[in-house]
Amino acid sequence: MNYLLGAFKPACNISITFSDGKNRKQVPMKKENGQTALVPLFQSQETLSGKVCIEPYQGKKVEHNGLKVELLGQIEMYFDRGNFYDFTSLVRELDVPGDIYERKTYPFEFPTVEMPYETYNGVNVRLRYVLKVTVTRGYAGSIFEYQEFMVRNYAPPPPINNSIKMEVGIEDCLHIEFEYNKSKYHLKDVILGKIYFLLVRIKMKNMDLEIRRRESTGAGANTHVETETLAKFELMDGTPVRGESIPVRLFLAPYDLTPTHRNINNKFSVKYYLNLVLVDEEDRRYFKQQEITLYRLKEDTSS
């Protein structure tokens, strides 16, 4: 029995630990099965170091043709699930071919790794970082172990951050002027603004501000665009009169946002839009969409 079970079990237990694993910040990440797990968080230019521990099962030896650890940055398109495109691949050889009889620990280090893209989980695409340990074996098939980790890259506040100001309208029907205080917001930012009503000839039910994410995948003719409304925030209730100005204050924190990604390795892009929607009493919608740039600001260590 024991012997039989052992035959299907991998020959050894591989574990990957980061050297600063105790102190490193862990963030939740959604796994493919829908559950969330806590994974360590890194950013570009950081050094990933740690240990790989190979522990053969009782009374077994692991025969291998080599032992390596890889750091992979991968993009997976969902229309092509399972096929990963590696945009980053770093390898460390841990051991020359040989046998492992007992628990053996290999330190590894990837110094100042360039990880330009953030981990991203979209509708049609995902971008992930993973540490992959491979025990290369000839006959029985290699043994792999993965350790995912999250990458977030922080950007400094942009030097130029103009407000968005625009006058729009339908002739003799509705004229508004809206203003958002910035065009670039960090993820915990708050959008402040005002909507001025210059002319109101329609009866309005309400006015909403939506945050929309436009995820565009593929290139050329195969470009696939998916737009999601991530936030729907009511700004106004009822019909204003001419001269009325309605304040806008939208906290971004509660929404699941990512930074704007203009072009990720020519594979995909993620953009964000503010959509101002006016709904009249007959449920007709009038809207105006404006792109905003989201970026991740280095959070205070305290918060």
Next chain:
Amino acid sequence: MIADGAGEDEEKWLAAGAAAFKQNAFYMQRAIDSNNLKDALKYSAQMLSELRTSKLSPHKYYDLYMRAFDELRKLEIFFMEETRRGCSVIELYELVQHAGNILPRLYLLCTAGSVYIKTKEAPAKEILKDLVEMCRGIQHPLRGLFLRSYLAQISRDKLPDIGSEYEGDADTVTDAVEFVLLNFTEMNKLWVRMQHQGPARDKEKREKERSELRDLVGKNLHVLSQLEGVDLDMYRDTVLPRVLEQIVNCRDEIAQYYLMDCIIQVFPDEYHLQTLDVLLGACPQLQPSVDIMTVLSRLMERLSSYAALNTEVLPYFLQVEAFSKLNNAIGKVIEAQEDMPILSAVTLYSSLLKFTLHVHPDRLDYADQVLGSCIKQLSGKGKIHDTRATKELVTLLSAPLEKYNDVVIALKLTNYPLVLDYLDSENKRVMATVIIRSIMKNKTIIATAEKVEALLELIKGLINDLDEPQGLEVDEDDFEEEQNSVARLIHMLYSDDPEEMVKIISVLKNHFLTGGPKRLKFTIPPLVVSALKLIRRLPEEGDNPFGKEASVSATKIFQFLNQIIEALPSAPSPDLAFRLYLQCAEAANKCDEEPIAYEFFTQAYILYEEEISDSKAQVTALQLIIGTLQRMHVFGVENRDTLTHKAMGYSAKLLKKPDQCRAVYTCSHLFWLEDHETIQDGERVLRCLKRALKIANSAQQMTSAARGSTGSVTLFIEILNKYLYFYEKGIPQVTVESVESMIQLIKNEESLTSDPSAESFFASTLRFMEFQKQKGGVVGDRYEQIKV
């Protein structure tokens, strides 16, 4: 039907809303109990979502709002606890803003803001400013009004007012005021906007709904008035101009009317006084349909009662020229509102008059000015026929009387009669009655002819009916009542100076004589009495060392009296004239004016002969003549004889025997006047008595002949009494024997016993005799001699 259906639906909606509300409130409470902030926020937002409904009328919506209000109190307490447990209030303030729907979000924001202020982690003014700004998101009138009213409610005790624990470093009361003003302005805008939403046919319903909501708006003004920091300067420089600006600019009649009234009622009178021109300046700018009269009247009422209660502030009224400002304002308002109904104008002036009377009781010219302006308004409009307007005009005219309790003051108001002229005759009478009543109540004596003249001018509605349209019949009782009051009035017109009094009387005469026969009946007697009173007061002619009699002499007055009374017979009241002549005769008697007395008597006799034909009236008249004549000592023998003779003649000519008998025995008195030796003719007294006896006999015989029974003995007993009287007086001709025989005569009458009243009369006569006997003295001695 449709309305009913809508009502039912509304009930249903309210029930559904309330049910959902309750459920979420329950979950919220559970989250609170388990200290779960996230869930508490979630369920409270869901709960508040019920307030997003558009289906309820303000009344029903209020129901829902009150539930929300209660629940939010719990939530606020929970928030407070959370902050004590270490939850950052700033975070909390942000957290509540994550709610997607604006209405729940803002309710939560206000609630969190309230906690925020309480923790004092940020200046109250900042938070309040933020809240009032954010609330702009609700543009729906009903929901916006309630939300802002919630904001007003929770912020009330947290305003950075002077002395408040939330007071900031410098000048924060300005922020408090600014906050309330802003909220007020926004609320008013929403409130006004309601008017313009929905179909025109629902206008009435909408106006009703709006008036249900008005207190939500007005409350802000109340809050302002409660702020410690709003002192006079603040009020004058900031609050009032801003509020007025909003009121004027909203161009909504309901709002303007209500809010103007609100200002007047809510802020202290002292402030109004100091800002009168600002407040009044806004009035002409209001919509023409606004009932500005009521507003101004209330203002003046308030100021008047303020002045009445605090006399020490009166100088301020003068200082700010309250009166002229009000007067100007009213003029402007009337100018601005062209088709203002008379009623409103009159009401305004009435209030103004009351105001000036209270505030400047010493400035009659002000009151007169008001009346003048009023005339200007009324001129060209003819008599007023609107009953309410006339009523108001009567109030206006009564005001000075009530205030001064002295009609003399009113008489000084030159415009007073002119205003009075605008009343129709009926109301003129009413007004006249009011005036008279005032005089009577205050016992005002009007002492100069000039004033009397003016007064009569005022009450001329009662005195004559020159412009009375024919056919308009006055109720008999009312007429009598009115004329009686005029009669009473005459006694109040009195001067100590005889000369002036003569003038007064002649003025009265001139007026009364125009009044027509119906009135003379009432007015002449008091006038005569008044004149007679004057005569009595006149110094004895001999006593007057200055020889003033040229101007005022009894003779003159008597002549005058004669003229007055002459007017009476033309009225159907000869009886009255007759009595008055006798009165005058008696007065003349006192003054030793024989010819005049004789003349009066003559007149009385003529009246008796020509006008008094009713036998009963004749009896009475005759008694009067005899009674009066008896006392007249002024006449010489000849004149007296003539008159006496005439009276005797009348007596004998009476129709009924008993009447004749009585008249004759009464005449006996004419010949015996105590203290006057010249008029003591015992012979004729006896002759009279004997004649009376004779008549009594024949009367008895006549009755027995006609009825078959013996007549009454009453007459005999009466004659006996006369005998006794004269016997007692000691007239020699009336002897013991004659008295005794008289008694015997009566005793012999067989009918005596059959008539109980006669019997008791006789018995009491006898008792009297016995009594006199017991008294002793001279009289007793005389009675002693009578043997019964």
